[in-house]
Amino acid sequence: MLIPSLALVVTGGVFAGIRFYDGIHAREWSNGLTIQIAPVIGFVDAAQNERARSLGVANGDPRVLGDLQTARKATDAAVQKMSDIALSLQRLNPDAMTKSTPAFRALVAQLPAIRERVDGRALADDDIDDFYTKLVGVVATGLDGAARTSPFPATVAEETVASGLLRISDLGARAAGIAAAASGNISSTSDRLRYITLVASLHNQLDAVSEKLTGAELTRYQRLVASDEWRLLVGGQPELAETGQLPSGWSVAQRKVDAELKGLWGDQFQDAEREAVSAAERMLVWAIVAGVAVLVIAVLAFVVATHLARALVARLRSLRNETLELAEHVLPAMVQRLHDGQPVDVDSELVVIDAGIDEIGEVAEAFNAAQRTAVAAAEAEAKTRGGINRVYLDIARRSQVVVHQQLKVLDAAEAKQDDPEHLELLFQLDHLATRARRNAENLLILGGEQPGRKWRQPVSLEEVVRSAVSETRDFSRVSAVRLPEVRVHGRAVADLIHLLAELIDNASAFSPPDAVVSVGGHLVGKG
Template sequence: MSHTPTATGRRFHARNLRVAQKLQAILLIPVLVALVLGGVRVKRSVDTWQTAKDAVRVAELVQAANTYASDAINERDVSVIPLVKGERDSDTVAKARQITDQDAKRFDEAVARMPRTASLERRVQLVRAGEKRLAAVRANAFTANLTGVQTEESYHAVQHPLMEISNELGFGISSQATFGRTLYAISLTQAAESLIRAIGTHLLVEDRSKLAPGELQSQLASFSSYVYLEQVALQEYAGFAGTDDVARLRKALANAEVKGRQQIAEARTQAEAAGRTFVPPPRLDTMTSAIASGATATQLTERGITPATFFAASTLSFDAYRSVEVYLTGTALSEAHDIADDARNDAIVNAALVLTSILVAFLLANWVARTMSTSMRRLSTSAHAIAAQRLPARLTQLTRTIPGRVDSDVEPIPITTTDEIGEVARAFDHVHREAVRLAAQQALLRANINTILGNLARRSQPLIERQLAMISDLEGREADPDQLEYLFHLDHLATRVRRNGENLLVLSGENPAQQWDQPMPLVDVVRAAVSEVEQYERIQLSGIPEAQIDGRAINDLVHLLAELLENAAAFSSPHVPVHITAARLPDGRTILEIHDQGIGLPHDELADINRILADPPTVDAALSQRMGLFVVGRLADRHGIRVQLRPSHEQQGTTALVMLPRTITHRPAKEEPDADTMALVAFVDSSFTKNAPHTNETWDNRPS
């Protein structure tokens, strides 16, 4: 026994995927792999770019820090002679401090841009701690509160943390790892030379007789230790620096010696021109050794070692070290920028390659799928158009076609290929053609049935008219009340039989054979409809306005109202009346209401009945239970009358609303309606919604 797969199983089966989906599924795995690998590569490039940008900011911070540190210790050195001599308002001191303060601001700006790492934050905090002591150092330099060595070494609190930031160079970039140690070594050399310059100048300027006990020995010890530190720093620099950087330092020191000899030559020339004796100063290392030996100022002067000559020679070395430091910081920043630019370009290129590759893969898959599925989509589109539009429209057309004028030709699906898709298209054309042919046969059969119904109705109508005439003749000659009442019942039965015959004419699409040529009052039309109802005595009229009904619509309106009244009387208690009222609207229309107190109708059934009344369907066996309402819908559609059933405003029952258009009603002219009247008209129009079930809530809350 075979088993049919469920709809869900078939829907999600791989064989039911579209051609485009299958092709995309084939390319899905390699595309996903390429996407993952490309994404990893792009992410790595982006991370490198971000790391390189951080390295740039670190290099900018190191550059600002080294400039700040160099100018800070230079401020100390150039301030030694003025401050020792008591010239605390010297322009030299003020200018040096101004330069340091400007460097501090530029350092703050670099700190604001730096990466927020723990090591950098810690180093910046050390700088901030040293900066807090700078104001006190400046105020107490070379006073009793701060001796010479203390003054000279106090700048270390600011300079050393700034110098140590150089160790952060190469943040995340291995190619710059040696820059930090090399730069730190040259900065340490520069700092040692600065201290040698500051202490040596102080020893040459200061009156040693005024020094506190032990201070001279302290200064000489510090001076010697910094001379040793400079040599250690130079050795460390040579160990970390490359060949080019070592050569660069040697060249800078050689240039410094050349400048020193030029300065000595210029000083000799000036002395000879002034007639003074000129004692040429020795080399810087000789001056340093002489000062460290503890010789007096007089002894040193005799050898040509004065504050001016020593400061000038030491400054040349200081500037040489600083030039190398500036070069290294500039090189570090330049290389960081180059790495950042390369990383950015690499990230952009990688992202572009990944996106382009994926885009090309998808475009290729879509192009292949489109070339393979164009005919399939055309077949599917045509099939849906036939099923949803063309075939229903053709069937509707065939249901309204006059017999003998049925055309069963169909437009073929526009696929001319001879492959399997073309064969399916031809098979679907055959199905379409067969469906139209069967619909044409049914339309022809329905038309023949309508013709038969019309012929039967026309044949029975004369007989019923003769029967009614005979009953009327008997009623005119009968004097017995009981017999007369019996004849009245026969008269109403015959009238109902005649209306059933007219129903057959309506179902067959025939118009009434006789029409009135003169208008008739609405009240007479309503009374004529009441007279055709078997329980006419239960029907009560009230409020019928003075309106005239067009002669062409009189018979159909009488028939329509009679069917509604018959239903109202048949489906309500025989002991309660059926009310019919009417109202004339200011815009010329007239509305009639038929109220019964029957058992009422369910909400869903009311909705179905209103749909039939608004748009009567084709006659079939399913409408046999509501044939009267179908006839009402046909008659209403013929004259533009709107009919709707609603729950009654009473506790039970149903209300039938009949809206007569201006085209079939006539009334005397009236002045322009006021705002309240037009509001009522708008309310009636809005509440009379086509094909919608209604409750009595909206209608009963209408304007009075």
């Protein structure tokens, strides 16, 4: 349980960290977009203003020379601000700036040469218009990239509409620049055609974009197309196409319409950035809430799993301790008592382990069954052994009775016999009876009883050895040598006789038939 729970904690922590990082990054991106609003609008105005002044200088209007230098300074300042924010936006979202940033740097690098050619009147109106259109178009490209890679799906449409309105506004600024350079009369057929084309494109694109406008931008658009200035520009298109003559009030109307278009795209741009900021805040809050919730759930799961694991380990340790207590103390004591022939109440004395009804409880029940089986087997074995012991004891006692009677008869016969040959035979029978008595006493010992013969007083070691020798098979080959003058406690005499007799029999059985078996002893430092 602990391993998957710990994995869940790690996974929850990683998930929370990733979501929090995404939320922070989204907020930084939205803040970066907010910061760029004023510089971008300023840059577009400066570039469009310099374009109009450059077209005037190219057409020989000396009145705009002073205004051109002022416009260029404003453009340079706007370019510097754009360069600063481009670095931060590139860091926040490289994918969004992958096209606009290189194009912007390339155009800015060409700006001094373009200005030099404008001052020398070596650049055609089309080339001037095309360069500054590309310079303004960099902003539209950046907006397209921001919309394409935006982390906020809700702002994609807003940023896309803002990009379209920027291009529409630039179409109006380009048309206004041509009209201003012509000084009220567009005499060149090519300029007239270009002007009409720009205005027609403006109308078409504005009609298409207007379907996506909402709120204040839609109201501003409706107010624009219903204004007198708009009707003047639209209504004067046929006359302008035929004669090139601008109607009275055309310049004023053009400037107002141009300002409204700039304001429309600026408002849309700001709305898009505000929506991005709002979406970023929502995303950050959701990321924090979701991350914390997942982390809390993971931690709670880990805590619960730890608690359950500790409880499980405690039960297992208790089962182990109880099992060891039974296996090492209770069961051996019961088995020993059974072996000793003592009464044992298995049902009352056997400890039953209770470890519940789950799998651990089943293990405990299996051990209970095993110990009951073991005790029952020990009890059955003890009963069998007790029966065998009783058989041994019965046989041994009967043999002892017969042997004792036989020895008495032999003693009486030996006392009455004078013939040496017959007496020797009686001695041999007496020796065989003595060995039979030893075998009977061995059976008593195997049956758990003590030998029948007992000595109350200490007995000399020499007599103990002689008794042992007399109970051996080849007693004639045995000699006792170097036995110290010591006495053996009466309770140990019988056991010592049996032990010596067995050892002497082994010595005579595993030695050459003519070898002498010697039994000797001596005192040692501790007795």
